[in-house]
Amino acid sequence: xxxxxxxxxxxxxDDSDAPLTAIIERAISLGIPKLCITDHYDIDFIPHEExxxxxxxxxxxxxxxxxxxxxxxxxxxDIRLGVxxxxxxxxxxxxxAYHNAYPEFDFIIGSSHLVHGMDPYYPEYYxxxxxxxxxxxxxESILENVSLIDxxxxxxxxxxxxxxCPSRENAFKLTDHKDIFEAIFKIIIPKGKGIEIxxxxxxxxxxxxxxxMDILRLYKEMGGEIITVGSDAHEPKxxxxxxxxxxRDALTSLGYKxxxxxxxxxxxxxxx
Ligand SMILES: [Zn+2]
Ligand SMILES: [Zn+2]
Numbered sequence: 001x002x003x004x005x006x007x008x009x010x011x012x013x014d015d016s017d018a019p020l021t022a023i024i025e026r027a028i029s030l031g032i033p034k035l036c037i038t039d040h041y042d043i044d045f046i047p048h049e050e051x052x053x054x055x056x057x058x059x060x061x062x063x064x065x066x067x068x069x070x071x072x073x074x075x076x077x078d079i080r081l082g083v084x085x086x087x088x089x090x091x092x093x094x095x096x097a098y099h100n101a102y103p104e105f106d107f108i109i110g111s112s113h114l115v116h117g118m119d120p121y122y123p124e125y126y127x128x129x130x131x132x133x134x135x136x137x138x139x140e141s142i143l144e145n146v147s148l149i150d151x152x153x154x155x156x157x158x159x160x161x162x163x164x165c166p167s168r169e170n171a172f173k174l175t176d177h178k179d180i181f182e183a184i185f186k187i188i189i190p191k192g193k194g195i196e197i198x199x200x201x202x203x204x205x206x207x208x209x210x211x212x213m214d215i216l217r218l219y220k221e222m223g224g225e226i227i228t229v230g231s232d233a234h235e236p237k238x239x240x241x242x243x244x245x246x247x248r249d250a251l252t253s254l255g256y257k258x259x260x261x262x263x264x265x266x267x268x269x270x271x272x
Contacts, residue, residue: 012065036080038082048121087152107153110149154227159215185219199232228261231243
């Protein structure tokens with residue numbers, strides 16, 4: 001099966017103007033049978049500037065629009081209801097309440113966009129620490145989140161920070177952080193939580209998708225079975241970006257025979 005995109009943003013996200021119809025028409029033209037839109041909702045996000053984006057989501061309006069368009073296109077593509085939930089160690093109760101309030105979601109990506117309220121997108125995050133410490137703090141915050149929060153299905157872009165840190169693709173070495181990833185996977189794998197291959201970095205001039213192949217290999221070695229694939233497209237043109245080249249090669253080389261999609265927050269295993 002063609003690999004289906006399970007990480008896509010629309011105009012319901014603060015940082016996208018993409019109309020739902022344009023995304024869905026693009027997905028149909030690419031020939032994928034299923035698609036999951038996953039707009040941003042970052043609980044307690046702290047905007048960088050006073051009037052900056054806060055990544056809140058009008059969830060009832062968003063779900064109504066998705067349900068309508070799912071019906072309108074039901075004979076052409078299977079649309080799933082998703083959200084990318086921005087997590088921090090301080091939002092566990094709110095994440096649970098949100099999850100309980102909207103049981104109709106098919107798929108919830110848990111993501112780290114902030115580290116204890118600080119945004120690694122901006123240079124200030126790196127001040128006063130070595131780059132290795134900056135990365136480590138980010139990965140440790142994921143470990144904290146997965147220790148406290150279960151209200152997600154896969155953890156998104158595990159090494160998102162490498163996209164923005166000063167030496168980018170050269171900054172990450174698994175040997176510097178292996179203990180943290182082992183601890184993360186020891187928690188999430190038995191709980192039936194997955195991870196994603198996120199190709200969004202590839203059209204941001206990074207040579208590899210999130211996460212680094214060494215992280216994917218460790219996940220596989222530790223028994224991880226659930227991997228979704230997402231483009232993190234904020235514009236329709238990036239849907240399924242490099243899925244049939246990079247993502248398919250990565251999954252195959254790791255020994256996976258399938259990729260995952262989600263329905264009613266349960267994984268589906270689709271043959272590659
Ligand atoms: Zn994200
Ligand atoms: Zn995203």
